[in-house]
Amino acid sequence: MEQPKLEDPKLDFTEQEKTELTKPWQELSSLMEEGSSEQLQEFLAGISPSDTALAISRLKAEEQNRLVTLLGPEDAAEMLEDISEVQAADIIEELPPEQAAAILEELDSDHVVDLLGEMDEEDADAIIEQMAPEDAEEARQFLKYAPDTAGGLMISEYLDFRSSQSVKDVLDDFQNNREEYAYYDVQYLYITDEQGRLEGVLRMRDLLFPKRSTALGDLMIANPFKINVDASLEELENFFEDHDLFGVPVVDGEGRMLGVVMPEAVESAGQERSVKQFLGFSGIIGGEEFRSMPLLSRCGRRLSWLSLNIVLNIAAASVIALYTDTLAAAIALAVFLPMVSDMSGCSGNQAVAVSMRELSLGLVRPAELFWVLGKEAALGLINGLALGLILGGVAFLWKGNMFLGLVVGGALALNTLVAVSMGGLIPLVLKRLKLDPALVSSPLLTTVTDMCGFFFVLSFASLVLDKI
Amino acid sequence: MEQPKLEDPKLDFTEQEKTELTKPWQELSSLMEEGSSEQLQEFLAGISPSDTALAISRLKAEEQNRLVTLLGPEDAAEMLEDISEVQAADIIEELPPEQAAAILEELDSDHVVDLLGEMDEEDADAIIEQMAPEDAEEARQFLKYAPDTAGGLMISEYLDFRSSQSVKDVLDDFQNNREEYAYYDVQYLYITDEQGRLEGVLRMRDLLFPKRSTALGDLMIANPFKINVDASLEELENFFEDHDLFGVPVVDGEGRMLGVVMPEAVESAGQERSVKQFLGFSGIIGGEEFRSMPLLSRCGRRLSWLSLNIVLNIAAASVIALYTDTLAAAIALAVFLPMVSDMSGCSGNQAVAVSMRELSLGLVRPAELFWVLGKEAALGLINGLALGLILGGVAFLWKGNMFLGLVVGGALALNTLVAVSMGGLIPLVLKRLKLDPALVSSPLLTTVTDMCGFFFVLSFASLVLDKI
Missing domain, CATH: 1.25.60.10 (MgtE N-terminal domain-like)
Incomplete structure (x- = not known):
């Protein structure tokens, strides 16, 4: 069987x-x-x-x-x-x-x-x-038009008529242009004047009931919703959250109609933004990378981000170089240096992610530094104490030396507080400076938390060096 | 002035x-x-x-x-x-x-x-x-129904009629239920039989031209596109990429109509998935965190992920503990240990991001381990040599010791190769094991690259210890 x-x-x-x-x-x-x-x-x-x-x-x-x-x-x-x-x-x-x-x-x-x-x-x-x-x-x-604006997202395939035309004119036009219009997502008819200025809008279903001789001007919704050609992706997202429509007409400064933005285009631009954020955060910059791309161009793009990181890493590690005597005297510390800096980096990145998310949902504004600092410092204090206790305990148990435990635990606790607070603030500051938080937050955070972490461990140790 | x-x-x-x-x-x-x-x-x-x-x-x-x-x-x-x-x-x-x-x-x-x-x-x-x-x-x-399936994404607000009803019946129904239907996104009318089985679909515009006495059965598109209630988010995304429709009817195993999935619901579920990926990757697990949530629950959720990390970190650092003698003999190495592990972590994370992105776009399949390994190993070799040359050069210039440069540069080069190859593979393996790559990839990668990095630096150094 x-x-x-x-x-x-x-x-x-x-x-x-x-x-x-x-x-x-x-x-x-x-x-x-x-x-x-x-x-x-x-x-x-x-x-x-x-x-x-x-x-x-x-x-x-x-x-x-x-x-x-x-x-x-x-x-x-x-x-x-x-x-x-x-x-x-x-x-x-x-x-x-x-x-x-x-x-x-x-x-x-x-x-x-x-x-x-x-x-x-x-x-x-x-x-x-x-x-x-x-x-x-x-x-x-x-x-x-810039890519993530109404101008960059609109399509030019829409139907416009004059207010003096009748329902019959529209239906005839549909019959005559069946083939061409098959490619259009026709949901609305737009009414414009001779200068192309938007006057009104009609839904397809508004044509179902009235007499065929009725003028479109009598059926249209006058002064319809419209969006300026410069409107940002955020404004468009807000618009479609507020209004459950199949498209919004785009106009220039003089009210002339230029195109239509569909909600799908806005959704998909939003999704693209999330993807860029994720990729940038992981060190893939300058847009998507696929493995089907040529090897050397993939290497070059990844190296460009890594070389920034190596410079920042050298800067951070130079703190250790200043304390080689301390380290030589208490070599057990060398085991804990990477742990303190890694763990603080993790804690700080959590705060970065929450700030980036709240920024993109509009739940925090770039100027609210003190509000974020208050929220994150409280959390950093609690989590710092918890993590410090754990790592300090491990250090104490390993060598049976209370001072080693205090140095390591104290340094991790304090550095977690620094990392979480900085992590919360960095995306807000970068956003105000018009830099992309996804690209810069993590390298910046890691450099600061590495430097501070090495400094806390080694300077605390140098205070009690004879006891470790 | x-x-x-x-x-x-x-x-x-x-x-x-x-x-x-x-x-x-x-x-x-x-x-x-x-x-x-x-x-x-x-x-x-x-x-x-x-x-x-x-x-x-x-x-x-x-x-x-x-x-x-x-x-x-x-x-x-x-x-x-x-x-x-x-x-x-x-x-x-x-x-x-x-x-x-x-x-x-x-x-x-x-x-x-x-x-x-x-x-x-x-x-x-x-x-x-x-x-x-x-x-x-x-x-x-x-x-x-599971959240990211057709059942979880569908709405039940749709209009269905029998094939024997006429255009006039539909228009009368519209007039009588104007208020209720105002809340519906009516784009299509569905035709079902007495058992509720889907027979056909009609677009609103199909009602514009025919005589009002025409039976819907004569106008409908028979055997329309439909989606099974268990269909996954990926299947729905594929469907709407293929078909530019305003909704797709959802049916059960017997062909009975249960609801309608709109493309907006699919787009927004896709965007939610990207957000979860980004948050999970940064150590925010179990869904969104907002700063308006209670402090202690925020602390607890972040700590749950950090405590996994601290265990992994201790495991990785224990490699250093095995080599304290080597380290004491060549204390300059302590400066480079965190750099080698950090830089490899960065390189590895880039490969993780590319794999996760290609997985979600369907450009790589979880089983294609060797294909990915080939692509990433080649890149890891080149970038490893480049980064190893830089860091090895810095080490050589700092102490004027060629062997220090060789140990540090060689270790970074080799560890970059390991990190980039592992980074490319980990998401595929996790996906096959039905684990979430966003949550687990980064801690897993970092542990491996830390361990290998420490091991390479210290074991290479122990071979030429008298010369450093």
Whole structure:
């Protein structure tokens, strides 16, 4: 009789998993060798976006290039929507500008601008040159807006009518432009005047009941909600939290309508911001890193952040160099130096994370230093005492020396207080200085807590050196 | 003549900022003392959701309680939508169950379940008891679904009709239920049979053109997209990436329709996941921490993670304890021990972040250990050599001792290789073991890199001890 299989997590792979493991991009490669472009399209349509992303990222640059050519502009555009912007921009950048332009014209304006924004300016310009004059003009216009503003997040695909037009005019227009509008997320109709100034808005369902001869001006909601083109991501998040709408019109200083921001675009920009925060906090700077990128560029980007850290580390460790005599006299301290600095770094990072989170939720303002200091100092005192007792106790038990315990425990307690207080404050100060807390908080905090930790342990020890 | 003010970032506050700083919750407090409930409602409607969140979070628990009572269920529900779920659940939990139930009945089903899920089971049950029988039944049903599945993310507010009903029936129903439907995000009408099985879907705009006597069955899209109630967040993300829809119907194993998942719910669950990742990575576990929470519970939660770390730290430092003789003979090494372990920790964390990011984008699978190892080992070798050269050079220049430089530089180079390779692998292994990479990766990595770092420095040094 066979033993029943346990459903525990495991580290070895079943045969089926091994097959699945290598499937999507190998199949894609072999289809590219032998299959027709219809088979390719069918294959890509049949796998999930994350499988597409995986398969594409494992192809070599020249294979990606050939795949895009095999697919043709429309299907290539669809495929590029499934993969990350950084990767999509890399692929498009390698294409001849005419081919790149043909693909971009299949995407909506928001996406086009995001991709062009990821490229070198020169490559982007070459591609824009090859776009239809109207689209090129629009792309140039949209590229001027900062990425996380209403201008950077809006799309230009919306429907506008005059207030004097009737319901019938709209329905006729729908019938005539069915194909083009199929690409639009039409939820609202906007009413503008001859100068393009926004006058009102109509929901699709407002067209259901009235007579077909009714003028739109009589149905529209006048003075609708609108957002200035410079509005920040925070303002947009606030707006959509307050108003459960499918989009908000974007206007310039003169009230002229420029585009529409959809709530999905705001959500996804917010998510991107969280991701950047996480990556920056872990020392991945300058945007996403994927393992499909060239080795040397990955090395260089990581080293640029590490070299800042090595300088800060040398600065912190120089405190130890000042006290080598103390250390030589009580070598047991050397065991505790890294522990005091590591533990304080951990405690401080917790406070950093809470401050960063409260800042991004608007629950604390960059100026409220004293409020945060009060909250964190109290916590730092309690946790410092708890951790100091533990580590001091360990030190005492190890060597049977009460003074060693007092030095180590006291230094950790005091340094935890410093680390937690500093950790709470650093993101607020960086935000006021217009620096990115995600990138700078952790190296800055670690340097301070290392220095102070080494100093506390060694200076306390030098006071009672004959007793340790 | 006055000097023009420089627009530089600054750390001191203008008078205006000082006023703004203390405004929203002070005004709220004074309105609660003196104002009418209309003035309160007006005040809250006039400030942004993030100001509301800030103001509420600064009130004492009893003030929050009184505010909710002053506002009445409908406005209280609106206010609670502006603040974080954790905070909202805390406030509701403190209310008498009847009052809590009245407020919850004003929220949509997805939100109700999220809030009930944040509470103690006992409190949640007491509140459900007080809800209208139908809503109570639904809440109990919905609470059974895991949070990040289709069941946990769906809403029950959707419109369903039979295929035999006509366009006129729908329009009449709309007219009769205008008030109730105003709360619905009606984009689609669903067609179900007598057993509640999903048969088809209709877009609102499909009602615009046909004759009013047409049966819905003739207009509907049959066999529409649907999602199983157990579908994961990843599956839902894939679905909405593939299909640009305003919602997807959720069905059980028998094809009966249970609810609708909106893309906003999926986006916001994804964002919550990123936030948890960031917080867990920084040592904030068990969900959000806000400074408005009680001090001792904040201390306890942070300590629970720190005490794991202190144990791991003691384990790592015990390597140093084994080599105190070596260290006493070459005390300069003590300066470099924390540097080697810190720098390797930084390098390793970069690899952890890239792995976590690629895992969540589906660009790497938990089983692809060798692929990741190859990619990271190559990078670790290059960056290890670069960093080893720098630190070894510093050590050599400081003491003019080539062997010190070789020991320190060699140890950092080798330990960087170990740290970067381990950092890349750890999240994949944890994911396969069904552990949360965000919580465990960093402590695990640091322990290994500390141990190896101390061991490399001290064991290399013991080989050439007479020359240092």
